[in-house]
Amino acid sequence: MKKAYGLGLLTVLFWSTSATAFKITLQYLDVLQLLLYAIITAIIILGSFLLISKRFMKVFRLKKKEYLFCMILGVMNPFLYYWMAVKAYDLLPAQIAQPINYTWVIMLTLLSVPLLKQSLGKVQIFATLTCYSGVVVLSYRSSAYSGPDINYFGIFLAFSCTIIWALYWIYNVQSHQDTIVNIFLNFIFSIPFIALACGLFSSFKVQDIRGLMGCAWIGSFELGFAFITWISALKLSHGTHKIANLIFLTPFISLIFIHMVLGEDIVLQTYIGLFLIIAGIFLEKYGQAITEHNRCSP
Numbered sequence: 180m181k182k183a184y185g186l187g188l189l190t191v192l193f194w195s196t197s198a199t200a201f202k203i204t205l206q207y208l209d210v211l212q213l214l215l216y217a218i219i220t221a222i223i224i225l226g227s228f229l230l231i232s233k234r235f236m237k238v239f240r241l242k243k244k245e246y247l248f249c250m251i252l253g254v255m256n257p258f259l260y261y262w263m264a265v266k267a268y269d270l271l272p273a274q275i276a277q278p279i280n281y282t283w284v285i286m287l288t289l290l291s292v293p294l295l296k297q298s299l300g301k302v303q304i305f306a307t308l309t310c311y312s313g314v315v316v317l318s319y320r321s322s323a324y325s326g327p328d329i330n331y332f333g334i335f336l337a338f339s340c341t342i343i344w345a346l347y348w349i350y351n352v353q354s355h356q357d358t359i360v361n362i363f364l365n366f367i368f369s370i371p372f373i374a375l376a377c378g379l380f381s382s383f384k385v386q387d388i389r390g391l392m393g394c395a396w397i398g399s400f401e402l403g404f405a406f407i408t409w410i411s412a413l414k415l416s417h418g419t420h421k422i423a424n425l426i427f428l429t430p431f432i433s434l435i436f437i438h439m440v441l442g443e444d445i446v447l448q449t450y451i452g453l454f455l456i457i458a459g460i461f462l463e464k465y466g467q468a469i470t471e472h473n474r475c476s477p
Contacts, residue, residue: 220398
């Protein structure tokens with residue numbers, strides 16, 4: 180279990196650098212260039228891991244329908260999801276884009292109602308209202324506000340990409356294949372779409388090597404190694420919820436990097452909004468269980 184916690188904490192540290200890495204890399208590359216070269220890096224890492232773990236041949240053992248399914252999911256993530264998410268980081272201060280991104284947990288619950296025929300109880304409704312009130316707090320700026328400017332199209336993108344991320348995982352769980360193999364194929368199938376978009380709306384030419392260095396970091400620690408360590412941590416744990424709880428640390432550690440590296444002054448609204456979002460996610464995950472426990476208690 181110690182190894183599982185170690186890998187889980189390592190993943191949290193990886194993901195905590197993502198917002199900062201996005202903002203720095205976007206100084207040298209545009210969104211599509213960043214996405215293309217980061218995904219290529221992730222493919223190399225995931226492919227190498229499958230080779231080392233002697234699982235690479237699983238890539239060629241899927242049925243035609245499964246390959247088509249992987250391609251559709253690859254269009255959703257990483258292509259559409261990261262295009263929208265990274266663009267949101269391009270338009271917004273990192274301290275705003277990053278917390279909004281974490282509302283995907285609530286979006287997953289909401290979409291599970293029509294797609295998986297799950298019910299939505301009072302606790303989940305309250306959790307949803309709490310979480311999205313945090314988004315409102317992050318987004319609202321009064322005339323007296325003197326902090327960073329808000330681009331509301333960026334808010335829209337940050338919120339909308341949570342829908343794609345939630346849909347991706349809802350449909351991804353329907354596959355019974357090796358998770359790393361699935362993610363590797365999603366990334367492989369996304370490359371033609373990303374390359375086409377890059378050719379149409381951007382270019383493949385990199386002016387500054389620091390852009391590629393940023394892509395290497397993002398491809399390694401937001402995507403490649405992070406997926407490997409997180410999935411490994413979940414497999415090694417006796418209860419996945421114990422490891423999943425570590426994810427609550429990510430946005431708070433991320434704010435440290437955002438302040439120390441990017442130099443963003445973290446305003447009070449960010450802390451309040453983030454607290455409401457995390458509180459909503461916590462209620463969604465554990466509120467119903469706590470309610471049931473109290474009912475059963477003498």
